Amino acid sequence: MNSPAVLIGDLGYFYQAERWILRHLDLCVPRGSIFAILAPNGRGKTTLLQLLLGALKPREGSIKVDGRCAFVPQLFEVSFDYSVLDMVLMGRARRIGLFSQPAREDEAAALEALERFGLGDYASRAFHELSGGQRQLVVFARAIVAEAEILILDEPTSALDLRHQALILKWVGTLSREHGLTIVMTTHHPHHALAVADAALLMQGEADYTTGPVSQILTEASLGRLYGAPLKRLSFEHEGRRIETFAAIPPVRSSAGKDHWGDAS
Numbered sequence: 001m002n003s004p005a006v007l008i009g010d011l012g013y014f015y016q017a018e019r020w021i022l023r024h025l026d027l028c029v030p031r032g033s034i035f036a037i038l039a040p041n042g043r044g045k046t047t048l049l050q051l052l053l054g055a056l057k058p059r060e061g062s063i064k065v066d067g068r069c070a071f072v073p074q075l076f077e078v079s080f081d082y083s084v085l086d087m088v089l090m091g092r093a094r095r096i097g098l099f100s101q102p103a104r105e106d107e108a109a110a111l112e113a114l115e116r117f118g119l120g121d122y123a124s125r126a127f128h129e130l131s132g133g134q135r136q137l138v139v140f141a142r143a144i145v146a147e148a149e150i151l152i153l154d155e156p157t158s159a160l161d162l163r164h165q166a167l168i169l170k171w172v173g174t175l176s177r178e179h180g181l182t183i184v185m186t187t188h189h190p191h192h193a194l195a196v197a198d199a200a201l202l203m204q205g206e207a208d209y210t211t212g213p214v215s216q217i218l219t220e221a222s223l224g225r226l227y228g229a230p231l232k233r234l235s236f237e238h239e240g241r242r243i244e245t246f247a248a249i250p251p252v253r254s255s256a257g258k259d260h261w262g263d264a265s
C-alpha cells in the first residue's frame, strides 16, 4: 500500500504559551485523495495548514508531509510590481533554477494555465492591478504549473463568483483523479467538501475533532453543531446526475424584531 501523503500524530500547537489552538490531533491523508478541513472562523484551519507547510513547528506531536507542496493562500499580496505571467512562472522556479531564464515551454505552460482560467489576456498586466478573485485564480494557476505532488489550498473559492468556484472545484477533482495529486483544502462551504472531497476533518474545538468519509461525517447534525447554525441536506436529480448538497437556512426576522433561525432555533 502507498504511504500516506500526510500523517499527523498527537499534534498540538499554541501561539501563546498553553493557549492551545490544536491539541491531540491525529490525521492520515491518503496519497491522491482530496481532504477538506472545516471549522468555524478562528478555530485553527490556517494554523493547521501552516504546520503542514512547515512554516510553524508543532509544540507537541509530529507531522509528516511526504511530497512537494504548492500552497494557495486565501489572500495574496506582493510588494513588487510583478506581471501576472511572472507570478505564474514563479511556480516553475524549481524547473527554471535560480539564475536562469524561463524556457519557452515554461512560458507556454504558464500561459496555458492562465487561459484555462480566462486570464490569458491579463498575462502582461501588473498582478497588483487584478481583483481579489482574479488574483486567487492566478495563484491557483501558479500552483498547477508548479507540478507539485500535494496542493494545499486555504479557502480556494473564497473570493470567486459561482462559475469560477465551479471551475476551481472541477480542477481540484481533475488534479486528484487524473493527475494523482493529493489535495488538502480548507473551506467554509460544506457543499464544496461534499462535492469533491473524499474525507474531511471537522474541528469543533481545541481537542474535539471528527474525521472520516464526507458522506458519513457531513450531516445536518454534525454541521449544525460545528457552526451553530442550521443546514439542510438536499438530494435531487439534475441532468441525469444525483446531486447531494447542503443549503444554509437563512435567519428570519421575527415579529419582535429579533433575528432567529426559524423553526430550528
Ligand SMILES: Nc1ncnc2c1ncn2[C@@H]1O[C@H](COP(=O)(O)OP(=O)(O)OP(=O)(O)O)[C@@H](O)[C@H]1O
Binding pocket: 015, 016, 021, 039, 040, 041, 042, 043, 044, 045, 046, 047, 048
Ligand atoms: N500569529 C498569531 N499570533 C497569535 N495568535 C494567532 C496568530 N495567528 C492566528 N492566531 C489565532 O489562532 C486562532 C486560529 O487562527 P486561524 O487563522 O488558524 O483560524 P482559521 O480557522 O483559519 O480562521 P478563519 O476561518 O477565520 O480564516 C485564532 O484565534 C487567531 O486569533
